[in-house]
Amino acid sequence: MAGSRSVVIAALIANGAIAVLKFFAYLLTGSPSMLSEVYHSISDTGNQVFLLFGIRYSDRAADQNHPFGYGKAQFFYSFLVSVLLFGIAGWESLKHGYSAVVNPHTAAADPVTILGVGPFPPWYVSVVVLLGAIGFEIYAFAKANAELQRQIKTHGWAGIPEAFRKTSDVTTLTAYTEDAIALAGASLALIGILLTEATGNPIYDAVAAVCIGVLLMGFALALAWENKRLLLGESLDGAVESELRATILADDGVANVDGLRTMFIGPQEVLVTADVSFEPTDTDDLDAVIERLDAALKSADSRVKIVYIEPEA
Incomplete structure (x- = not known):
C-alpha cells in the first residue's frame, strides 16, 4: 500500500506542475496540441486526487456493513479515473483536435518576453514546456515502473503484459498507464509543434492533438476493462x-x-x-x-x- 501511495503522490506533483506550465504555454501560443495536453494534465492531476482518496478510503477497518473491509474502494476509484480519462481528457482532446484539422489556424507568432528575458518565438516556449513535462513524467513513470517491477518479481510474472492481466494493485497500474500515456502525449505534441514550425503548416499540430485524444480514449477503455474484472470479483490465477x-x-x-x-x-x-x-x-x-x-x-x-x-x- 505504501508503494502505491508514493507512486500516486509522485504523479500528482508532476502532473500538477506540468498542467500549470502547459496552460501558460497554450495562452502564449494557441497551439491545438498544447491545449490537448492541458486537458490531459488537468485530468491526470484530478485523477491522482481520486486515487489518493481511494487509498485512504480502503484503509478503513472492516465493520458490520463491510465485513471484508473497504479494499475494493480502490477498484471503484480506479474505474472512475478511467471514465474521467476517457470523458474529459480523451474526448475534449479529440474534439478540439478535430476542430483544428477542419479549421486550421496558425498559432501565435509574436515574440514573447518572460520575466524580463527574451524575446522568444512562442513555439520556443511550447518546446521548453514539453521538454520539462517529459522530464517530470519520466520521474513519475520511473516510480510507477519500479513498483510494478517489484510486483512482477514477487509474483513471478513474465513481464508487463502479464502484470496488467493479473495484478490487483490497480492504483499502481493506473498511475503507470497514465504516466506512460503522458510521456507519449507530450512527445506527440512536441513532434506536431516542431513539424508545424518547420513546414509552416498547422495541420501537423492539429493532427497531434487528434492522436493524443485517440491515445487517451484507447488507454482509458483498457483501464476500465482491467478494473471491471476486479470489481466483479476476480479469483487468483x-x-x-x-x-x-x-x-x-x-x-x-x-x-x-x-x-x-x-x-x-x-x-x-x-x-x-x-x-x-x-x-x-x-x-x-x-x-x-x-x-x-x-x-x-x-x-x-x-x-x-x-x-x-x-x-x-
Whole structure:
C-alpha cells in the first residue's frame, strides 16, 4: 500500500506542475496540441486526487456493513479515473483536435518576453514546456515502473503484459498507464509543434492533438476493462489456486480438498474458502488442523488475508 501511495503522490506533483506550465504555454501560443495536453494534465492531476482518496478510503477497518473491509474502494476509484480519462481528457482532446484539422489556424507568432528575458518565438516556449513535462513524467513513470517491477518479481510474472492481466494493485497500474500515456502525449505534441514550425503548416499540430485524444480514449477503455474484472470479483490465477490446493493437501490431517474458491477483496488482498474432507479425528484435533491450514495458506501467498475452511463429512 505504501508503494502505491508514493507512486500516486509522485504523479500528482508532476502532473500538477506540468498542467500549470502547459496552460501558460497554450495562452502564449494557441497551439491545438498544447491545449490537448492541458486537458490531459488537468485530468491526470484530478485523477491522482481520486486515487489518493481511494487509498485512504480502503484503509478503513472492516465493520458490520463491510465485513471484508473497504479494499475494493480502490477498484471503484480506479474505474472512475478511467471514465474521467476517457470523458474529459480523451474526448475534449479529440474534439478540439478535430476542430483544428477542419479549421486550421496558425498559432501565435509574436515574440514573447518572460520575466524580463527574451524575446522568444512562442513555439520556443511550447518546446521548453514539453521538454520539462517529459522530464517530470519520466520521474513519475520511473516510480510507477519500479513498483510494478517489484510486483512482477514477487509474483513471478513474465513481464508487463502479464502484470496488467493479473495484478490487483490497480492504483499502481493506473498511475503507470497514465504516466506512460503522458510521456507519449507530450512527445506527440512536441513532434506536431516542431513539424508545424518547420513546414509552416498547422495541420501537423492539429493532427497531434487528434492522436493524443485517440491515445487517451484507447488507454482509458483498457483501464476500465482491467478494473471491471476486479470489481466483479476476480479469483487468483489458476496456477496459484493449484498451489494453494496443494498446500492444503500437504497437511497430514487432510483427506481431500472438495472445493476451493478465491476472490480479491482489495489490492493484494485475497479471500480463500475451501471445502475440506479431514482424516478421522476428534474435534480438538480438527481445530488444530484448521489453524495450521490457515497459517499455511497465508504463508504460501502473502496476498491471502482471510481464510474460511468448511469441514466436509
